[in-house]
Amino acid sequence: MKPIILVIFDGLGDRPIKVLNFQTPLEAAKKPNLDKLAELGITGLLHTIERGVRPGSDVAHLSILGYNPKFYYAGRGPFEASGYGIKVQESDVAFRGNLATIDENFIVIDRRAGRIESSEAFAELIDGLEIDGIKIIAKAGLNHRVAVVLRGKNLSDKVSDTDPHIINQPLKKSYSLTEDDNSKFTASIVNKLTEKAYRLFKKHPINKERERKGLPPANSLLLRGAGKMSKYESFLEKYNLKAACIAGAGLYKGIAKILGMEIIEVEGATGKTNTNIEGKIKKAIDLLPAYDFIFVHIKATDSLSEDGKPIEKKLFIEKADQFFTPLISLVQNREIILTVTSDHSTASDIKIHTADEVPILVAGFGVRTDKVNKFGERSCQDGGLGHIEGANLIDFLINLRGETKLYGN
Amino acid sequence: MKPIILVIFDGLGDRPIKVLNFQTPLEAAKKPNLDKLAELGITGLLHTIERGVRPGSDVAHLSILGYNPKFYYAGRGPFEASGYGIKVQESDVAFRGNLATIDENFIVIDRRAGRIESSEAFAELIDGLEIDGIKIIAKAGLNHRVAVVLRGKNLSDKVSDTDPHIINQPLKKSYSLTEDDNSKFTASIVNKLTEKAYRLFKKHPINKERERKGLPPANSLLLRGAGKMSKYESFLEKYNLKAACIAGAGLYKGIAKILGMEIIEVEGATGKTNTNIEGKIKKAIDLLPAYDFIFVHIKATDSLSEDGKPIEKKLFIEKADQFFTPLISLVQNREIILTVTSDHSTASDIKIHTADEVPILVAGFGVRTDKVNKFGERSCQDGGLGHIEGANLIDFLINLRGETKLYGN
Numbered sequence: 001m002k003p004i005i006l007v008i009f010d011g012l013g014d015r016p017i018k019v020l021n022f023q024t025p026l027e028a029a030k031k032p033n034l035d036k037l038a039e040l041g042i043t044g045l046l047h048t049i050e051r052g053v054r055p056g057s058d059v060a061h062l063s064i065l066g067y068n069p070k071f072y073y074a075g076r077g078p079f080e081a082s083g084y085g086i087k088v089q090e091s092d093v094a095f096r097g098n099l100a101t102i103d104e105n106f107i108v109i110d111r112r113a114g115r116i117e118s119s120e121a122f123a124e125l126i127d128g129l130e131i132d133g134i135k136i137i138a139k140a141g142l143n144h145r146v147a148v149v150l151r152g153k154n155l156s157d158k159v160s161d162t163d164p165h166i167i168n169q170p171l172k173k174s175y176s177l178t179e180d181d182n183s184k185f186t187a188s189i190v191n192k193l194t195e196k197a198y199r200l201f202k203k204h205p206i207n208k209e210r211e212r213k214g215l216p217p218a219n220s221l222l223l224r225g226a227g228k229m230s231k232y233e234s235f236l237e238k239y240n241l242k243a244a245c246i247a248g249a250g251l252y253k254g255i256a257k258i259l260g261m262e263i264i265e266v267e268g269a270t271g272k273t274n275t276n277i278e279g280k281i282k283k284a285i286d287l288l289p290a291y292d293f294i295f296v297h298i299k300a301t302d303s304l305s306e307d308g309k310p311i312e313k314k315l316f317i318e319k320a321d322q323f324f325t326p327l328i329s330l331v332q333n334r335e336i337i338l339t340v341t342s343d344h345s346t347a348s349d350i351k352i353h354t355a356d357e358v359p360i361l362v363a364g365f366g367v368r369t370d371k372v373n374k375f376g377e378r379s380c381q382d383g384g385l386g387h388i389e390g391a392n393l394i395d396f397l398i399n400l401r402g403e404t405k406l407y408g409n
Numbered sequence: 410m411k412p413i414i415l416v417i418f419d420g421l422g423d424r425p426i427k428v429l430n431f432q433t434p435l436e437a438a439k440k441p442n443l444d445k446l447a448e449l450g451i452t453g454l455l456h457t458i459e460r461g462v463r464p465g466s467d468v469a470h471l472s473i474l475g476y477n478p479k480f481y482y483a484g485r486g487p488f489e490a491s492g493y494g495i496k497v498q499e500s501d502v503a504f505r506g507n508l509a510t511i512d513e514n515f516i517v518i519d520r521r522a523g524r525i526e527s528s529e530a531f532a533e534l535i536d537g538l539e540i541d542g543i544k545i546i547a548k549a550g551l552n553h554r555v556a557v558v559l560r561g562k563n564l565s566d567k568v569s570d571t572d573p574h575i576i577n578q579p580l581k582k583s584y585s586l587t588e589d590d591n592s593k594f595t596a597s598i599v600n601k602l603t604e605k606a607y608r609l610f611k612k613h614p615i616n617k618e619r620e621r622k623g624l625p626p627a628n629s630l631l632l633r634g635a636g637k638m639s640k641y642e643s644f645l646e647k648y649n650l651k652a653a654c655i656a657g658a659g660l661y662k663g664i665a666k667i668l669g670m671e672i673i674e675v676e677g678a679t680g681k682t683n684t685n686i687e688g689k690i691k692k693a694i695d696l697l698p699a700y701d702f703i704f705v706h707i708k709a710t711d712s713l714s715e716d717g718k719p720i721e722k723k724l725f726i727e728k729a730d731q732f733f734t735p736l737i738s739l740v741q742n743r744e745i746i747l748t749v750t751s752d753h754s755t756a757s758d759i760k761i762h763t764a765d766e767v768p769i770l771v772a773g774f775g776v777r778t779d780k781v782n783k784f785g786e787r788s789c790q791d792g793g794l795g796h797i798e799g800a801n802l803i804d805f806l807i808n809l810r811g812e813t814k815l816y817g818n
Contacts, residue, residue, distance in 0.1 A: 366424055366756070368433070368765065370790050384790035388460065395461025399764035406762060407458060408465025408478060409485035409505070409634045 011302025013345030033324035039373035041363025044385025060343035075227020083254025099218035163222035234260030247297035305346035420711025422754030442733035448782035450772025453794025469752035484636020492663025572631035643669025656706035714755035
């Protein structure tokens with residue numbers, strides 16, 4: 001059976017952008033390999049959840065991987081925490097966190113503390129604290145990111161975020177989303193932790209240093225996405241596919257780990273623009289044929305869009321493209337089933353995730369080709385796949401392998 | 410009102426095949442009439458159940474005919490038995506059967522006994538037997554096929570197949586799929602019948618003759634697809650269409666009969682490659698205007714794919730195509746609504762049904778045309794119908810007649 005390689009460029013889809021002469025970054029990029037793969041394969045437009053739904057990266061990935069987020073999703077916290085290496089237990093409540101900058105009136109003036117290089121020193125300051133019998137577990141992610149897990153009795157995930165989600169708003173108090181005592185208790189823990197983090201963070205030498213350099217200090221912790229871990233069938237149980245994940249950013253490793261995929265580390269896979277794409281793709285090929293399904297995640301396309309950098313996004317796509325060369329012959333020899341797509345569009349003009357469809361290409365074993373020979377948001381409108389939904393993707397790929405269970409007789 | 414003719418080429422869709430220079434058999438075939446019909450009509454891609462579902466012929470036909478198999482399907486046995494002329498009663502349990510070859514250790518070495526020419530002599534050996542108060546009704550189908558119906562009290566269809574479905578596996582014992590006494594009883598009847606069939610079949614003169622010729626003997630009976638008959642609204646009740654069926658193979662006649670269609674026999678309609686396609690199409694035209702809906706089924710495209718014969722499939726399509734000539738002028742004069750499509754794809758490289766879409770063309774009265782002028786899996790990607798589902802087909806055709814019930818006011 002031919003192995004499947006699924007490459008997700010996070011936030012790849014975009015809009016026509018003025019500085020790119022009203023091309024999208026993907027359309028404007030010189031990317032001979034991705035275009036060749038579109039030519040060798042079949043293309044289309046993917047609604048990762050469904051038409052008109054603007055997805056977060058977490059639910060979009062669940063949906064693409066065939067786990068309907070309506071049944072499976074329970075907040076991003078547990079994924080993020082798992083990705084950072086915390087073994088989340090069923091009674092835990094997990095949050096995503098940001099190091100942020102607040103002013104003396106507790107107004108959030110930078111939600112990412114200037115995308116500080118590392119949150120490690122700050123995570124360590126709160127990791128292991130105990131508040132009213134609840135243990136705090138904190139682990140650093142990329143840049144400003146921190147995962148926080150509350151462990152103990154009587155915890156609930158029905159609590160609101162402390163993150164105001166936009167700047168120039170005050171740091172919020174967490175409140176209970178139900179009348180339940182456990183959620184009131186949990187909100188009180190979150191608020192006490194937020195105060196404690198502020199007192200510990202603001203006096204840290206790194207912040208003194210940052211202030212001296214005119215950089216925004218990481219003086220506060222914003223928490224969001226409270227969730228408890230759901231029960232997930234593993235990818236192997238659900239699809240009978242032995243799966244591996246190659247990713248830099250924590251969330252994607254977390255999702256993959258929760259779905260029972262093997263996490264394969266690649267040196268220099270940072271989840272940033274400097275990430276080792278060459279190494280990731282080489283590693284994916286090295287894993288053949290030991291794995292049936294290899295999920296490769298590339299994060300920087302999303303971050304660059306959210307930062308409003310369409311030209312840099314275009315350049316990053318061009319850089320990434322050159323490392324796809326070794327996949328071409330594998331596709332031509334029909335040795336693999338390769339899919340390249342995205343979890344959602346991120347419009348680099350308005351700097352947010354959008355519900356705009358994403359282009360998709362599938363090439364290799366068993367594929368009926370189409371006439372499209374460019375990989376782009378508009379060229380894929382003519383693709384043979386038409387408009388498809390995330391929920392159908394894995395079934396489509398398994399059918400190419402010839403392994404779909406027969407319905408009827 | 411214009412009559413509808415629906416031609417189903419079973420298992421027509423295929424994959425790019427190396428020996429055909431990576432064309433599909435349909436793409437590679439010279440088929441001026443089918444291409445002309447595509448040009449005269451509208452085309453698209455049909456998911457007979459839904460995207461990613463790999464259908465059996467039975468559920469695919471139910472779905473295309475507007476009977477959602479999720480509600481209507483109850484195992485293939487009853488369809489097959491009805492098609493062979495058994496009047497299946499509601500308390501009966503019906504099976505599909507194969508004559509097969511087993512060795513002295515009861516290992517199945519040929520699931521079709523070398524596609525033996527006829528199963529008639531063997532069906533007669535078990536037809537009319539009585540086992541523990543249950544009457545056995547057996548009727549021969551094409552080649553190795555036999556339908557078996559159990560008639561009597563306390564029968565259940567919750568029993569497993571004796572057919573191992575792959576070769577080099579032992580003939581299986583049927584077991585009860587529930588804790589129910591009736592299903593345990595039914596499984597015991599199936600097992601006793603299997604033993605009895607083996608004792609009767611192995612010593613039959615036809616088998617002595619086959620063994621002398623070096624052909625695999627039809628020394629055993631494999632049963633599968635146990636089912637009880639569901640209640641079906643007739644096609645006339647459901648759609649107010651007076652319907653007829655022209656088919657060679659038993660399953661399709663069975664489905665049509667269950668839906669209350671008239672079964673029209675055509676001499677030489679065998680369901681094999683030697684079938685009388687000319688006679689079938691002439692007969693369909695002769696039935697106008699007495700019938701509103703004429704379903705014509707052509708089986709050999711599927712059998713050739715399952716046997717891994719893409720070149721023969723291409724040649725068969727070419728042969729069939731020439732008999733479509735009389736339909737062209739009926740379409741051009743808008744006297745009929747003609748649909749040509751398939752129930753599922755069968756990939757002749759991997760020799761199985763797949764979930765790949767099938768091409769569809771609709772031509773004649775009321776049809777908006779599109780730019781497609783070739784009938785093929787990839788040319789129909791550009792069709793005006795886009796991607797459609799089986800459940801929508803009959804409604805689409807009735808709308809062309811101008812007979813769809815108004816919703817709203």
